[in-house]
Amino acid sequence: MSARILVVDDNPLNVKLLAAKLAHDYYVVTTAENGIAALEKIQENRPDIVLLDVMMPEMDGFETCKRIKADPATAHIPVVMVTALSDVTDRVKGLHAGADDFLTKPINDIALMARVRSLLRFKMVMDEWRLRETTSNQFLQQVPGEAASLAAYDGGHAIVMEDDPLERQNMMQMLSKASMRVTFATTVAETAALAQAGDCDLVFASLDLKNEDGLHICPQLRTHEATRQLPILLIGSDAEMTKISKGLDLGANDYLVRPIDENELIARTRTQLRHKRHYDRLRKNYEDSLALSLVDPMTGAYNRRFLDAHLPKLLARSRTSMKPLSALMVDIDHFKKVNDNYGHDSGDAVLISVAGSIINSLRPTDLVVRMGGEEFAVIMPETDMKTALSIAERLRQRIEKLSISVKNNSQNINVTASMGVACIREEDESNVQQLLKHADEGLYKAKETGRNRVISNDGSLSKA
Secondary structure (H helix, E strand, O other), X not given: OOOEEEEEOOXXXXXXXXXXXXXXXOOEEEEEOOHHHHHHHHHHOOOOEEEEEXXXXXXXXXXXXXXHHHOOOOOOOXXXXXXXXXXXXXXXXXXXXXXXXXXEOOOOHHHHHHHHHHHHHHHHHHHHHHHHHHHHHHHHOOOOOOOOOHHHHOOEEEEEEOOOHHHHHHHHHHHHOOOEEEEEEOOHHHHHHXXXXXXXXXXXXXXXXXXXXXXXXXXXXXXXXXHOOOOEEEEEOHHHHHHHHHHHHXXXXXXXXXXXXXXXXXXXXXXXXXXXXHHHHHHHHHHHHHOOOOEOOOOOXXXXXXXXXXXXXXHHHHHHHOOOEEEEEEEEOOHHHHHHHHOHHHHHHHHHHHHHHHHHOOOOOOEEEEEEOOEEEEEEEOOOHHHHHHHHHHHHHHHHOOOEOOOOOOOOEOOOEEEEEEEEOOOOOOOHHHHHHHHHHHHHXXXXXXXXXXXXXXXXXXXX
């Protein structure tokens, strides 16, 4: 995942070392030597993440972070504070300043890269929901809500996966000081079931379970729609840093190292609750405002009106971030025969099933649109042609395997779909109309050459 990262440190050697580590993983790195210069660079060229040293002249990292988070235009940029200080009070102070994370020098390379990838995933999701809110405001003239104070992030329901009685008691005592309601679980399966039942704000997952690997909670929650964005905080020891880093790559949001400091636990809990409630607010406002006007009521996909308003914004962001944008055109093969042979109610059941299969196979940041009739469009930010072809082939196979039950018919219906793929890269001059036209050209070739296949507009075939 490519990204622009701003490194802020008054020590040239620290900057050089950190920039080299990030560039090695193909991140685009810019630098600033103090807080004032950092604020200027953030305004000029919005980075995806800021790595911010604490001890700097004129304006320290805490004040710089506060100013970044106080500006609505930059408040969404993740800030990771980096310092040689190991005192817990400094980590807590940084989190209270609005930092999204905190790293201590000397920096563990594995932890650094895992943190960066985790924050980039979170930012990508939040950027998409902010953009969708902007689109909904365009139609409904709503004003985004204001950020709440830190005090507003106490309370809520936490599930703690821990099988050690003493550790459970300690967690209960500490979380009660943040007014958290706590439910305990001792296994991955029990934790996942409780979280997926709803009414959960946060999951703490111990990596030291006696009978199983606690890290399995990450894929359990991330592959379920109800818990895909639920914050996960891992709990482990310094010796388990490699495992913790793997957990961040699997979708965990943060971690705590034993012995747990109460103030740090509360600060990190508040940070994750702040993220979750901001995400929940964006999603609820957006869904409430657009459900009737911009969503196809039958399939749950967006309609053409929304695509026409939203796609130009996605394309503009793709240009600014210098990241690719791909489109799929999906058409159900021989759909007229379904209506003719089984009736329109059965045709509707097929549309609902195919749309659900597409939506549930993609990321939350991808856009699924019903273009009309049996045709759908899928818009995928930050996705190149090779990846788009692979995703389209996976969708094609999934649709082919559907067995759709219909009323008043003893036989289930099986359908296939043809797909066209197109991609805009940062160096392209294509516009919205050309992107969709190119995807349509691929779809036409797929239908012309036998249907139930995926072809790009340049003739590239997907590989099963």
